[in-house]
Amino acid sequence: MSRLIDADKLYDYISDVFTQFGYDVMSVKDALEAVEKAPTVNAVEFPCKVGDTVYEPRCDRGFIQEYIVIAIHFSKCSTLYGWELKDGKGIYSNTNGFSEDAIGKTVFLTREEAEQALRERENNG
Structure with a gap:
């Protein structure tokens, strides 16, 4: 079963999140670049993951x-x-x-x- 995602709602969500971190997200390309450049905050690395x-x-x-x-x-x-x-x-x-x-x-x-x-x-x- 696949889930359809409303691209505009997804973009709005991504834009809101990155705006909170000081990024001005103007396009999907900008959002992807911001993801790559965004610092990791409070990251936790687990020794194993679901499915292991x-x-x-x-x-x-x-x-x-x-x-x-x-x-x-x-x-x-x-x-x-x-x-x-x-x-x-x-x-x-x-x-x-x-x-x-x-x-x-x-x-x-x-x-x-x-x-x-x-x-x-x-x-x-």
């Missing part, structure tokens, strides 16, 4: 569980990532998942890191 796969070593079962990130909830206190099982056998609500401080401890961004953590935990077990 993350890996959880499951020592109790001896394997790596794969999840797909389905949501990112950001607040001043923490960043929470909602996830669902990659094989689709179970879906968790957006409030379940992991917090950013779990990355590199209980949840890993690469399978290799998760496998290494699983080996270490099994050896220390």
